[in-house]
Amino acid sequence: MLLCFLPNGFSPCRLLLAGSLRAPSKRRSDHPRVSVERLPRLCAKGRNLSCSAAGLQQICSMRLSPSPAKVCPVCAGPLALHMSAVSDHITGFRFDILKCAICGLGVTDPSPEQLQPYYARYYGSRHGFTTAYCAKRRIALVSKVTGEGSGRRLLDVGCGDGTFLKIAKAHGWEVTGTELNAASARRSGFEVYQSLDECASLAPFDCVTFWHSLEHMRDPREVISKVRNLVADDGFLFIAVPDFGGLQSKAFKSRWLHLDVPRHLYHFTASSIDKMLQQSEFTPLAQWHQEIEYDLMGWSQSALNLMLPTPNVFFDLLTRKKVSAAALQKAVSWISGPLLSFVSLPLVWLGSLARSGGTLLVAAQRVGPGSQRRQAATN
Numbered sequence: 294m295l296l297c298f299l300p301n302g303f304s305p306c307r308l309l310l311a312g313s314l315r316a317p318s319k320r321r322s323d324h325p326r327v328s329v330e331r332l333p334r335l336c337a338k339g340r341n342l343s344c345s346a347a348g349l350q351q352i353c354s355m356r357l358s359p360s361p362a363k364v365c366p367v368c369a370g371p372l373a374l375h376m377s378a379v380s381d382h383i384t385g386f387r388f389d390i391l392k393c394a395i396c397g398l399g400v401t402d403p404s405p406e407q408l409q410p411y412y413a414r415y416y417g418s419r420h421g422f423t424t425a426y427c428a429k430r431r432i433a434l435v436s437k438v439t440g441e442g443s444g445r446r447l448l449d450v451g452c453g454d455g456t457f458l459k460i461a462k463a464h465g466w467e468v469t470g471t472e473l474n475a476a477s478a479r480r481s482g483f484e485v486y487q488s489l490d491e492c493a494s495l496a497p498f499d500c501v502t503f504w505h506s507l508e509h510m511r512d513p514r515e516v517i518s519k520v521r522n523l524v525a526d527d528g529f530l531f532i533a534v535p536d537f538g539g540l541q542s543k544a545f546k547s548r549w550l551h552l553d554v555p556r557h558l559y560h561f562t563a564s565s566i567d568k569m570l571q572q573s574e575f576t577p578l579a580q581w582h583q584e585i586e587y588d589l590m591g592w593s594q595s596a597l598n599l600m601l602p603t604p605n606v607f608f609d610l611l612t613r614k615k616v617s618a619a620a621l622q623k624a625v626s627w628i629s630g631p632l633l634s635f636v637s638l639p640l641v642w643l644g645s646l647a648r649s650g651g652t653l654l655v656a657a658q659r660v661g662p663g664s665q666r667r668q669a670a671t672n
């Protein structure tokens with residue numbers, strides 16, 4: 294029998310024992326051993342999990358990194374426990390969320406050293422049938438701020454299967470993407486790199502976009518700082534993230550669909566994004582407070598998460614993922630999900646109006662020597 298040893302240091306197993314399950318050993322110095330075969334039952338308290346035994350073994354063997362200093366990585370404010378034992382709907386492992394007292398940034402704690410096993414069921418038809426609408430709205434917002442591409446260069450960070458690259462290219466942009474899992478976008482003929490460093494030689498870019506990718510990154514402040522060096526004078530930056538300070542987050546707390554620990558390592562607020570942009574000499578230009586598919590699903594699936602024992606069934610069905618829930622839960626999700634989404638439409642509108650939706654989308658522009666000269670010239 295394969296055994297998972299729990300020596301000093303963090304591991305998901307240790308989290309299980311120290312958190313939701315409570316350690317079977319009474320003293321912290323004890324090093325209990327847990328069989329891998331027992332983990333699905335232990336971590337999910339009887340719920341069905343789709344994470345394989347091999348995946349659990351891999352996760353079990355990994356170490357996690359607790360936040361070394363409990364200070365905010367964006368503004369250096371103090372971090373305090375905000376939510377405890379938030380469950381990952383894929384593996385069942387549980388994570389705390391710390392929150393900055395100043396800018397409101399949420400930090401998933403501890404942070405897995407290897408994230409790949411937590412993405413076992415993540416990829417696929419991520420946005421389902423709303424892909425085309427989402428891409429059209431995004432390029433419309435980009436065009437509203439920057440004008441048409443006209444041969445200028447756009448970098449989409451975390452480009453997924455290349456859906457946005459395709460529509461941006463159709464609007465005149467010369468496009469490049471980055472994506473850890475680059476095969477899908479490359480098959481569509483796009484130039485895709487695995488990191489910002491790899492595409493640095495292609496700089497400067499006139500526009501850089503992050504469509505729900507920044508929250509997955511280890512050091513978002515460093516990433517934005519790198520992007521600053523890749524963007525042309527007067528170049529543009531677009532960031533879309535779930536709004537940790539929004540109504541959905543406050544209403545559903547640990548059941549909020551878009552919390553998605555530990556894949557979302559950080560949980561941004563408008564204030565934390567603003568501070569990060571200013572630190573990297575970007576000037577915020579505009580904010581929007583909804584992306585309809587994210588916001589509708591955020592309301593409907595999070596409400597279902599309060600009602601059903603298995604999380605995210607409706608979302609997984611819509612995005613054509615393997616769903617291990619019982620037939621009754623699937624039926625309830627298929628019937629209630631669309632109904633709840635329809636009922637949520639006024640809430641999406643209200644959240645947008647109150648600048649407190651499920652999604653936060655920010656446009657910013659680099660403040661460079663060239664732009665200062667141009668500003669001075671127009672004064």
Ligand SMILES: [Zn+2]
Nearest residue numbers: 365368393396
């Ligand atoms: Zn902060």
